[in-house]
Structures are given as C-alpha cells and as structure tokens.
Amino acid sequence: MEKMVQKVFDEGQRKANQSYMRGRTVTIDPITRLEGHGKIEIFMNDQGGVDRAYLQIPELRGFEVFCQGRPAEDMPQLTSRICGVCPTAHHMAGAKALDALYQVEPSSTGRKIRELVYNAFMFEDHALHVYILGGPDFIVGPDAPKELRNVVGVIGKVGLDVGKKVISTRRRVREIINYAGGKVIHPVLGLPGGVAKGIASSELPKLREIAKDSLEFAKFTLKVFHDIVLKNDAYVKLITSDAFTHKTYYMGMVDKNNKVNFYDGEIRVVTPEGKEYDRFQAKDYLDHISEHVEPWSYIKFPFLKKTGWKGFVEGGESGVYAVAPMARLNAADGMATPEAQKAYEEYFKTLGGKPVHHTLANHWARVVEMLQAAERMVELTNDPELTGRDIRTLPTKTPSVGVGVVEAPRGTLIHHYETDGKGLIRKANLIVATLNNSARIAMSVDKAARGLIKGGVVNDGLLNMVEMAFRAYDPCFGCATHTLPGELPLVVTLRDLKGSVIREIRR
Amino acid sequence: MPDKPKVAFYWCASCGGCEEAVVDLAEDILKVVEAVDIVLWPVAMDFKKSDIEARPDKSIAASFINGAVRTSEQEEWARLLRRKSQVVVSFGACANSGGIPALANQFHKEDILKFVYEDCPGVDNKAKTRPQTECKDEGRTLSLPELRETVRSLDQVIEVDYYLPGCPPTPKVIMAAVQALLSGKLPPRGTVLSPDIALCEECKRKDSKPADLSLAEFKRPHQVLIDPEKCLLAQGLVCMGPATRSGCEALCPAGNMPCTGCFGPTSRVKDQGAKFVSSVFSNIAPKEEKEIDAVLDGIPDPIGSFYRYGLSKCLLRRKLN
Numbered sequence: 001m002e003k004m005v006q007k008v009f010d011e012g013q014r015k016a017n018q019s020y021m022r023g024r025t026v027t028i029d030p031i032t033r034l035e036g037h038g039k040i041e042i043f044m045n046d047q048g049g050v051d052r053a054y055l056q057i058p059e060l061r062g063f064e065v066f067c068q069g070r071p072a073e074d075m076p077q078l079t080s081r082i083c084g085v086c087p088t089a090h091h092m093a094g095a096k097a098l099d100a101l102y103q104v105e106p107s108s109t110g111r112k113i114r115e116l117v118y119n120a121f122m123f124e125d126h127a128l129h130v131y132i133l134g135g136p137d138f139i140v141g142p143d144a145p146k147e148l149r150n151v152v153g154v155i156g157k158v159g160l161d162v163g164k165k166v167i168s169t170r171r172r173v174r175e176i177i178n179y180a181g182g183k184v185i186h187p188v189l190g191l192p193g194g195v196a197k198g199i200a201s202s203e204l205p206k207l208r209e210i211a212k213d214s215l216e217f218a219k220f221t222l223k224v225f226h227d228i229v230l231k232n233d234a235y236v237k238l239i240t241s242d243a244f245t246h247k248t249y250y251m252g253m254v255d256k257n258n259k260v261n262f263y264d265g266e267i268r269v270v271t272p273e274g275k276e277y278d279r280f281q282a283k284d285y286l287d288h289i290s291e292h293v294e295p296w297s298y299i300k301f302p303f304l305k306k307t308g309w310k311g312f313v314e315g316g317e318s319g320v321y322a323v324a325p326m327a328r329l330n331a332a333d334g335m336a337t338p339e340a341q342k343a344y345e346e347y348f349k350t351l352g353g354k355p356v357h358h359t360l361a362n363h364w365a366r367v368v369e370m371l372q373a374a375e376r377m378v379e380l381t382n383d384p385e386l387t388g389r390d391i392r393t394l395p396t397k398t399p400s401v402g403v404g405v406v407e408a409p410r411g412t413l414i415h416h417y418e419t420d421g422k423g424l425i426r427k428a429n430l431i432v433a434t435l436n437n438s439a440r441i442a443m444s445v446d447k448a449a450r451g452l453i454k455g456g457v458v459n460d461g462l463l464n465m466v467e468m469a470f471r472a473y474d475p476c477f478g479c480a481t482h483t484l485p486g487e488l489p490l491v492v493t494l495r496d497l498k499g500s501v502i503r504e505i506r507r
Numbered sequence: 508m509p510d511k512p513k514v515a516f517y518w519c520a521s522c523g524g525c526e527e528a529v530v531d532l533a534e535d536i537l538k539v540v541e542a543v544d545i546v547l548w549p550v551a552m553d554f555k556k557s558d559i560e561a562r563p564d565k566s567i568a569a570s571f572i573n574g575a576v577r578t579s580e581q582e583e584w585a586r587l588l589r590r591k592s593q594v595v596v597s598f599g600a601c602a603n604s605g606g607i608p609a610l611a612n613q614f615h616k617e618d619i620l621k622f623v624y625e626d627c628p629g630v631d632n633k634a635k636t637r638p639q640t641e642c643k644d645e646g647r648t649l650s651l652p653e654l655r656e657t658v659r660s661l662d663q664v665i666e667v668d669y670y671l672p673g674c675p676p677t678p679k680v681i682m683a684a685v686q687a688l689l690s691g692k693l694p695p696r697g698t699v700l701s702p703d704i705a706l707c708e709e710c711k712r713k714d715s716k717p718a719d720l721s722l723a724e725f726k727r728p729h730q731v732l733i734d735p736e737k738c739l740l741a742q743g744l745v746c747m748g749p750a751t752r753s754g755c756e757a758l759c760p761a762g763n764m765p766c767t768g769c770f771g772p773t774s775r776v777k778d779q780g781a782k783f784v785s786s787v788f789s790n791i792a793p794k795e796e797k798e799i800d801a802v803l804d805g806i807p808d809p810i811g812s813f814y815r816y817g818l819s820k821c822l823l824r825r826k827l828n
Binding site: 064081132181183198286431 | 521522523524525526527528530531533534536537606607608610611613614618619620622623624627628629630631632636637638639642644645647649651674675727728729730731732733735758759760761762763764767807808811
C-alpha cells in the first residue's frame with residue numbers, strides 16, 4: 001500500500017514539476033545572441049533533471065589572421081589586445097617568441113626585469129580574482145543574495161579597511177608594471193633579447209617596499225582563505241563534492257627541479273594518477289597538443305595528441321587535460337619559494353594528496369601561487385643585477401620561426417610566429433590559456449548542472465553554483481576565442497527535449 | 508535627499524582593458540561610487556537587460572560604452588543605452604574608431620574562419636567542421652550568432668555625445684570626464700575629452716625634437732638600442748606623437764618605446780595616418796624616388812603603423828576584394 005502511495009505521489013510530483021517547468025516560459029530576453037559572452041544551454045529531460053548542458057562561446061576575432069603581414073616586433077603589443085585583463089601574459093609570451101624567432105638570448109638584466117614585471121602581474125591578477133571575480137562566491141557565500149555576490153559584499157564581509165588594502169595593494173603592484181612597461185594595461189617593454197627600458201637604482205627602495213608588502217598581503221590572503229573557507233565545513237564539502245570533480249590530465253610549466261615557474265621552463269603533463277606523462281619544450285608543442293572542433297561553439301578544444309580526442313570524457317583514456325593554478329600545482333613537484341612550498345604541502349595534505357581533482361580547489365591553489373609570485377618579487381628586487389644597464393641584446397640572425405611560452409594566470413600560454421626574412425608575420429598560432437581548459441570547463445558545467453538541478457527545481461542559488469563550476473577556472477573566453485569581453489555576463493537557457501525555451505536567465 | 512545621478516558602463520567588442528582602466532581608478536573609485544549610482548557594470552556587478560529596459564527614457568545621466576560594434580546584439584545594447592541615457596560617452600579607441608579589432612577589416616571573414624578551423628597548425632579537423640549558426644548535437648538544436656564582415660565604431664551605430672580616447676583611456680582622463688559630468692560643466696557635444704594638442708607637447712623628450720627633422724632612414728625598435736632621453740623620431744623610429752592627441756602624458760615614450768597613436772588625432776585632423784604622412788614624410792632627407800623608397804622600406808606595415816587603432820573611421824575603412 002505504502003509503495004502504491006509513494007508511486008502515485010511520485011507520479012504526481014513528476015507531472016507537477018513538468019508542468020511547472022513547461023509553464024515557466026519566462027524569457028527574460030528572447031534573443032540570446034550575446035556576442036563575446038558565455039552562454040549555457042541546459043536541456044531538461046522529462047524527469048525535470050538535466051539531459052545535457054552546453055557551454056557555448058559565441059564569437060571570435062581572428063588575431064592570427066589580422067596579424068599577418070605585420071612586423072613581428074609589434075606582436076607583443078598587438079596580441080596584448082586579446083585581453084585587457086591579462087595583457088602582460090600575452091605581451092610576455094610574445095616577447096619570448098621573439099627571442100626564439102631572432103635566436104637571441106635575453107641579457108641577464110633584461111630577463112630579470114621581465115621576471116619582476118611578470119611576477120608582479122601574476123600577483124595582482126590573482127588578487128583580482130580572489131577578491132573581486134571568483135572570491136565573492138566563497139567569501140560572501142555561493143547562495144547569498146546576488147546583489148551581495150560581488151566586491152561590495154566582500155567588503156561588507158571582510159571590512160572596509162581590508163577592501164581599501166586590496167585596492168591599494170593592487171594599485172601599488174601595478175605601478176611596478178607601469179614603471180617598467182610604460183603602461184600597465186598593454187605594456188610596451190618586450191623586445192627580442194630583453195626589454196626596452198632599464199630600472200633606475202633610485203627606484204629600488206620603493207620597489208622593495210612594494211614587494212615586501214605584497215608578501216605580507218599574500219600571507220594575509222591565505223589567512224582569510226583559512227578563516228572563511230577552510231573553517232566552514234559546508235564549503236569544504238562543496239569543494240570536494242562529486243559535482244565539482246573531474247579526473248583528467250594536468251599541464252603546467254616547471255623549472256629544472258620540477259618546481260612551478262610562471263616565466264620559463266619546460267611543459268610537464270601528469271596523468272590523472274599524478275604520474276609524469278610528458279615533458280617537452282614549447283617549441284615542440286605541435287607534437288603534443290592538437291585541437292578539436294565542434295560545430296556548436298567558436299572555441300576549439302585542445303587535447304593531448306598521443307592519447308587522442310575521445311569526446312568530453314575524463315580518465316586516462318581521454319586526451320582532455322587541464323591547466324591553471326590547480327593543474328600547475330598537480331603538474332609540479334613543489335613550489336620554488338619557501339612560504340609557497342609550506343602552503344603547497346598543506347594544500348595537498350588537506351585535500352587528500354596528489355593530484356587534486358576538485359575544480360573549486362583552484363581558488364586555494366591561486367592563493368598558494370600569490371605567495372610564490374610575491375616571494376619572487378622580493379628576491380628580484382634584492383638582486384643587484386636588476387638595475388644593470390645591459391637590458392637588451394640586439395638580434396643579429398635572420399628570423400624564421402619562434403615559439404614562446406609563459407604560464408598565464410589562467411594556464412599555459414603559447415605564441416608561435418613564422419616570418420619572412422624581414423621579420424614580417426607569415427603565420428601565427430596562439431594556444432591561449434583558457435583554451436587549454438575548454439573541454440574540461442565544458443564537462444564541469446555539464447556535470448555540475450546534472451548534479452545540482454533535479455526534479456525541475458531551478459533557482460538563482462543553484463544556477464550560481466553551476467556558474468561556479470566554470471568561474472573557478474577564472475576563465476577568460478575573451479582570450480580563448482581571441483575575442484572579448486573577457487569576463488562573462490552569463491546567459492542560461494533552459495530547454496525541454498524538443499528544444500523549446502523553458503526559461504532564460506541572464507546575469 | 509535627491510537621487511544620485513545614474514551611470515552605466517557597458518562593453519561591446521573590446522578586450523576588457525577599458526574595464527580594468529575603470530578599476531584602476533583605485534581609491535578614486537570609492538569617490539565615484541559615493542557620487543553616483545552605478546546601474547550597470549557587467550564586469551563587477553550582476554545585472555539584467557530588463558532592468559535597463561524598465562527604466563524611463565533619459566533616466567540614466569551617462570552611459571560609458573567601450574568596444575567596437577560587430578553584431579546585432581551590440582547594436583541593440585547601444586541603441587537601448589542611447590534611448591535611456593542623457594549622455595553617451597564613447598569610451599576608448601575601439602568605440603571611437605574601431606581599435607585593434609578593426610585591423611580585421613583588412614581581411615575577410617572567410618579568411619579568418621578558414622585559418623582558425625582548417626589551416627591553423629595543430630588543428631585536427633579532417634571533416635572540416637566549422638561552428639554553425641544552427642546545428643544538431645544528438646538531436647538537440649544549438650545556435651550561434653553569425654559573425655559580421657565589418658568592425659564599426661560606436662558613432663557609426665548611434666549618436667555619441669563625448670569621446671574618451673586611449674587604448675585604454677588613462678585614469679586621469681576618466682576622472683576628469685566624470686568630474687566634468689558631475690559638475691555639469693560640459694564642453695560642446697562631440698568633444699573628445701582630452702587636451703586638443705599633439706602628444707609631443709607633453710612628451711619629456713620634446714626639447715630634443717629638432718625643428719627641422721631630416722630622416723635618412725626609419726629603424727624598427729628591435730634593431731636599435733633606444734636612447735631614453737632623445738626624441739624618438741629624431742632616432743629614426745616611427746613615433747606617432749606628432750599626429751596623436753595628448754592626454755596620456757606620453758606613457759609609451761616613458762616606457763622607452765614610440766607612441767603608436769592610441770589617443771587618435773586632434774580635432775583639426777580628419778585622418779590620423781594622412782596627418783602623419785604629411786607632417787613627417789616631408790622630412791625625408793633623400794629627394795630621388797628610389798632613395799625615398801629605400802627609406803620607406805623601414806616601415807613595412809604602413810596601415811598597422813599609421814592606422815593601428817583607427818581603421819573603422821579613417822578614409823581607408825576596409826578591404827573590399
């Protein structure tokens with residue numbers, strides 16, 4: 001009898017949910033042609049669950065093509081316009097590609113100035129994400145009212161003084177890039193063989209102070225993360241939950257000791273079990289990475305060539321891999337600086353050893369990397385060579401092919417240029433950080449949607465958690481399709497099996 | 508207490524650098540937030556298009572719109588904000604004149620699609636799949652917007668009241684514009700909100716610019732060690748300073764690299780590239796055609812050099828065939 005009642009109840013519930021969903025043809029805007037913005041299409045099944053969720057990227061700008069015929073030395077400045085949030089990453093990958101193109105080794109001072117600028121950039125960009133873009137989900141709460149899920153809510157939670165500290169720390173660190181690079185948004189320092197401008201020794205005391213304060217700020221941020229996230233069991237449970245977990249390959253750049261390096265090194269890939277799978281130089285990337293095309297998105301899906309494209313699936317049989325902070329920590333044997341190393345050890349200890357597969361752990365890994373970037377800034381501003389006069393080695397060889405790589409905040413970034421003998425671009429190819437993550441991000445959105453949306457219940461808090469599945473990657477779809485806007489006002493469309501729009505929600 | 512003026516920020520086809528430039532107001536952003544109500548700012552705040560649609564016409568004091576215009580969606584947003592705003596400020600080089608994305612007007616859409624999805628090294632796509640405006644995946648229909656052929660400036664789509672120049676505009680010119688708007692002391696419509704003189708006037712190297720330049724050759728920045736004090740044109744580098752509006756305080760020359768012209772021309776100039784050609788090329792030393800050609804070989808990409816941020820709005824506009 002009870003079974004019967006339950007069956008009738010379930011049937012009634014199913015029908016109610018169905019009619020609820022079908023009834024809710026609330027379309028906030030009937031047209032979803034949001035250029036440059038991310039778009040999620042969720043197809044519902046008859047049970048009110050998710051059949052499949054697609055993350056679509058609806059545009060591309062085609063930098064590789066419109067850079068053809070232009071002087072190679074302009075590439076660091078042209079490609080920085082792919083993204084105004086991470087211009088320094090493109091600028092630096094471009095400068096390193098020019099070194100390779102002209103077969104010229106940067107002078108020691110030139111290299112150190114680049115590294116200082118680059119670590120300053122990694123630091124301030126990560127800080128932006130921690131406090132303004134992704135952090136609000138944790139600091140304020142994943143299902144907090146949406147008018148509070150922003151930097152204003154963060155300030156409300158951590159206090160105005162801390163808010164001001166975030167603002168002033170970022171401003172001061174960005175002054176380093178401004179000084180050495182001319183402009184902080186779209187800097188101009190990168191040339192083959194080094195940099196355009198040296199650092200005056202009169203600037204050193206100021207630079208040292210900023211570096212020291214940055215390190216204190218990174219330690220403070222780790223404490224904030226401890227107090228607000230790690231001490232909250234519900235958050236830890238969310239981070240380690242299955243809906244936000246994928247077992248894939250991981251890629252990141254390492255130095256000769258297999259420690260994380262943002263500026264230079266070899267690319268290392270580990271298996272879903274954490275074993276070294278591949279290690280290669282950027283110039284050989286085409287032997288290791290291929291790109292898959294789908295008709296429903298302008299973004300391409302890179303995969304590990306030796307393992308092959310097996311679709312949007314995880315595991316060792318599938319060539320899908322991940323980049324960005326969590327992947328970098330997985331792909332390395334440790335951090336290159338002491339404070340970061342301590343934080344690295346605690347991170348893996350708490351999350352159950354290597355590798356970590358929980359997408360949301362990216363937030364924590366990002367703070368670990370802030371420590372390393374700040375510690376490197378302290379080291380470099382205390383290096384007597386930083387103020388040397390030999391800032392650039394002039395190229396003498398004929399250019400032909402050059403590949404440059406850096407670890408951008410959002411993952412491994414490769415620039416590949418081919419030129420004629422005069423250094424005019426014949427062909428350019430860019431494997432951009434977020435692009436490497438595109439397959440895994442698409443899988444994460446699908447899995448989170450399936451795991452979270454059940455029985456036809458869709459609300460703002462749940463949808464925000466679906467968003468969190470990609471926000472954790474700090475994705476820059478502007479970069480990935482070489483288009484913008486980079487940050488994405490999201491559109492979620494819910495469809496029934498026939499494809500009719502049930503509901504559309506925009507942020 | 509009277510309502511604070513309402514302000515909107517929106518982006519079209521841009522890189523997000525203009526958004527970062529607003530964030531770079533740093534401490535000043537707190538003053539702005541005190542003085543105005545921000546009703547739309549996608550980079551930092553959640554919003555809905557319907558919120559803007561529901562507002563009475565002309566109820567937003569000012570909308571700052573950055574980015575070039577490529578799709579119907581962006582046209583719609585631009586028109587919506589125009590209708591709801593008393594003042595529209597075209598924000599940054601892409602909105603003003605197409606910016607770097609407009610360099611794509613030298614190529615066709617098909618060139619871009621074919622390279623990206625077929626010819627690009629590393630692409631594994633034997634079936635020659637291309638993103639489709641409509642496609643089916645296991646029975647589910649998915650759609651994508653179509654790419655337009657041409658990149659346009661904002662004022663080719665809606666009327667614009669003021670322009671903030673730069674790639675991106677600097678915090679200083681942004682703050683000055685915000686203060687002018689708040690105080691109601693506005694210049695005539697159509698004004699570019701930055702000093703109407705050439706960049707050279709505020710360049711620290713100005714004193715070393717010779718009264719009569721004589722250019723025997725042009726050099727590319729990677730070929731020479733650049734003197735950090737001396738006028739860049741006098742060093743034979745293509746510096747767009749003479750044809751570019753001031754306001755940034757000569758940031759790129761302060762970084763020891765030439766100006767690339769991102770603030771656009773002054774009000775007296777219609778075409779920035781033509782201005783540069785007329786003012787600088789008359790100083791080419793040789794007078795024989797062959798020798799002149801040899802000097803010009805030092806500028807292998809004239810469009811990218813003279814129209815780097817302005818292809819949508821210059822006399823050239825785009826490639827047709």
